[in-house]
Amino acid sequence: DQQVKQNSPSLSVQEGRISILNCDYTNSMFDYFLWYKKYPAEGPTFLISISSIKDKNEDGRFTVFLNKSAKHLSLHIVPSQPGDSAVYFCAASGTGNQFYFGTGTSLTVIP
Amino acid sequence: DTAVSQTPKYLVTQMGNDKSIKCEQNLGHDTMYWYKQDSKKFLKIMFSYNNKELIINETVPNRFSPKSPDKAHLNLHINSLELGDSAVYFCASSQDISGEDTQYFGPGTRLTVL
Numbered sequence: 001d002q003q004v005k006q007n008s009p010s011l012s013v014q015e016g017r018i019s020i021l022n023c024d025y026t027n028s029m030f031d032y033f034l035w036y037k038k039y040p041a042e043g044p045t046f047l048i049s050i051s052s053i054k055d056k057n058e059d060g061r062f063t064v065f066l067n068k069s070a071k072h073l074s075l076h077i078v079p080s081q082p083g084d085s086a087v088y089f090c091a092a093s094g095t096g097n098q099f100y101f102g103t104g105t106s107l108t109v110i111p
Numbered sequence: 112d113t114a115v116s117q118t119p120k121y122l123v124t125q126m127g128n129d130k131s132i133k134c135e136q137n138l139g140h141d142t143m144y145w146y147k148q149d150s151k152k153f154l155k156i157m158f159s160y161n162n163k164e165l166i167i168n169e170t171v172p173n174r175f176s177p178k179s180p181d182k183a184h185l186n187l188h189i190n191s192l193e194l195g196d197s198a199v200y201f202c203a204s205s206q207d208i209s210g211e212d213t214q215y216f217g218p219g220t221r222l223t224v225l
Contacts, residue, residue, distance in 0.1 A: 044216045
């Protein structure tokens with residue numbers, strides 16, 4: 001049972017435009033959410049996180065939005081750069097330390 | 112300096128063999144994990160250790176046995192390898208077990224069972 005879903009396996013965006021990556025979850029007990037970025041042949045690296053007490057968290061070009069009622073979060077990258085091309089994983093956790101990951105969205109930023 | 116390292120990076124072996132993957136973290140973290148990323152790219156937790164004690168043991172065949180000789184190491188031993196074990200295995204660590212701590216991942220070990 002997949003509790004965290006990323007329904008878009010891939011996304012292509014022009015350099016300088018906004019990239020929006022989406023993630024949905026089913027478990028209402030999740031209260032902490034993260035985005036990871038993964039380059040080929042490397043492990044995922046932490047990008048940005050958000051707690052359920054917030055609905056927005058911003059870090060430079062990256063902003064994560066959380067809509068608890070819709071059980072939806074999104075990652076906005078503005079402006080997108082070619083170096084942002086990677087696979088982005090959404091993850092969620094509730095009580096305890098178990099994280100549930102989505103299947104990832106492969107972002108390609110076209111120069 | 113590599114924060115979380117895994118060896119080997121690639122492992123090709125025959126069905127029925129026994130193999131181990133090693134993981135080390137130099138971050139001083141208390142908690143370490145093993146994840147499996149299958150062919151569908153789904154990243155799923157297998158085990159979690161906190162201060163050398165098993166915390167999470169998801170539904171994983173008992174052919175998989177994690178071993179934590181100390182806080183900085185969590186090795187994964189796999190007996191009687193099967194074709195379905197082919198996947199990328201990621202080790203990770205976090206400061207504690209709070210569930211709100213960032214996990215740092217190793218580069219992954221691509222296991223291919225022939």
